[in-house]
Amino acid sequence: MRAKPAPINTPEATDPASRGFSIDAHRLTAPKAAPGLHLVATPIGNLGDITLRALQTLAGVDVIACEDTRITRRLTERYDISAQLKQYHEHNAEAARPKILEALAAGGSVALVSDAGTPLISDPGFKLVREVCAAGHAVYALPGPSSVLAALSVAALPTDRFFFEGFLPSKSAARKSRLTELARIDATLVMFDSGNRVQDTLAELAEIMGTREAAICRELTKLHEEISRATLNELARDADALETRGEFVLVIAPPAADAEVLTSDALDDLLREQLAAHSVKDAVAHAVALSGRPRREVYARALELAKDLRGGDGED
Numbered sequence: 001m002r003a004k005p006a007p008i009n010t011p012e013a014t015d016p017a018s019r020g021f022s023i024d025a026h027r028l029t030a031p032k033a034a035p036g037l038h039l040v041a042t043p044i045g046n047l048g049d050i051t052l053r054a055l056q057t058l059a060g061v062d063v064i065a066c067e068d069t070r071i072t073r074r075l076t077e078r079y080d081i082s083a084q085l086k087q088y089h090e091h092n093a094e095a096a097r098p099k100i101l102e103a104l105a106a107g108g109s110v111a112l113v114s115d116a117g118t119p120l121i122s123d124p125g126f127k128l129v130r131e132v133c134a135a136g137h138a139v140y141a142l143p144g145p146s147s148v149l150a151a152l153s154v155a156a157l158p159t160d161r162f163f164f165e166g167f168l169p170s171k172s173a174a175r176k177s178r179l180t181e182l183a184r185i186d187a188t189l190v191m192f193d194s195g196n197r198v199q200d201t202l203a204e205l206a207e208i209m210g211t212r213e214a215a216i217c218r219e220l221t222k223l224h225e226e227i228s229r230a231t232l233n234e235l236a237r238d239a240d241a242l243e244t245r246g247e248f249v250l251v252i253a254p255p256a257a258d259a260e261v262l263t264s265d266a267l268d269d270l271l272r273e274q275l276a277a278h279s280v281k282d283a284v285a286h287a288v289a290l291s292g293r294p295r296r297e298v299y300a301r302a303l304e305l306a307k308d309l310r311g312g313d314g315e316d
Contacts, residue, residue: 021059022080030059033109034140037100037132039125040111041118041144044247045222047078049145055079057142061109065100067123071115088112090124097128104137118146122166122192147220148190151249154227155215157188158254165191168201175201179208180285180295189252195244205252206236208289213253219246267291271302272309280306 020029038057043049058064059081065088066072076083088096100110114123132139152159163185169175182189193201198216205214210233218226226243228235232252270290274283284302288295 018082019059020080021055023055027080028056030056033057033060033062033111034138035104035107035109036138036140037104037129038109038111038140038142039119039129040113040142041146042072042075042113042116044116044145044147044150044220045225047075049221050075050079051142051144054142054144055081057140058083058111058113061111063100063103063108064111064113065096066113067115072113088124088128093124093127097131100128101131101135101137104132105135116145116147118144121146121148121164145221147192147217147247147249150220151190151215151217151251152188154217154220155188155251156229157213157215157251159188161186161254162188162190165189167192167194168197170197172200172204176204176208176282176285179204180289183209183255183289185254187254189250189254191250191252193248193250195246195248198244198248198250199239199242201250202232202236202239202242205250206232207286209252210236212255215251216242217249217251218243220249222246267293267298267301268305271298271305275302275306275309 019032020027022028038061040054040057041051042054058076058079062084064072064076064083064085066085067087067089069085069087072085075081076085086096088100103110112119112125112128114121114125117123119125120129129139148164152162163182165178165182168191169178202216210231212232214230214232214235216226216228216235218224218228224243224246228242230238267287270287271283274286278286280299280302284295284299287293287298287302291298
């Protein structure tokens, strides 16, 4: 159970005399941060990845709003920042947001950080930023670490255009359906995954986009960072040997530029093969990914063929 959040706008905000931070035993002072909400990117693993501007801001604001005070305290203690930490996460956001807005209305400065990386990227914060903007307060972005960009930079895949999916659905059927939709996007795909699901996800990716090149990025910037590059078929084949502890970012190449759209006869052959082993829904998912044809067209044709193969209305 998470601790009950304390008021954000308390009068004992950071003592101006203590504003500062330390780097390698050198103490640096920090000016009071400008009034408003400061969105501060924090390290995704290696605490040395913090920026000087981020340190100065974290030391200079009145309050740091964070998902987990224990995680953020590791950062503030590393750099000797005397900061007032208050929880802001999806479970207490409705109660905590008004307190942050009150602090900003009084001329205060608040930093918003996530447990790792850039705030609002698969983390809470969107509603807070929207309400802060609506209230007329300043919002500042402090760019820095991002697992999305870090993974793209080391994946050795095209980066001119990419689509960030975030976390896939947890249930297999919904995940397969979403992966089939993603397969049609003409861009490099970036998605997050957890260690307890990554092997299943790789198997499903291989079924739907198997020949594409991909990279598994595990524990980026941390001591046990690992990058595996191969086709999805190869990565899925070797998934049993994959270390599943840690955080994963999957990067998948876009469809080949010369990907062909199957002819009607080839589509029928593909659907008959799939229908012999799978349900109509799964057969359509495979056929859409492999044929290059619209799902509505493939689904209609699958129903017709299923009637011939199984009799009845073709649904199952």
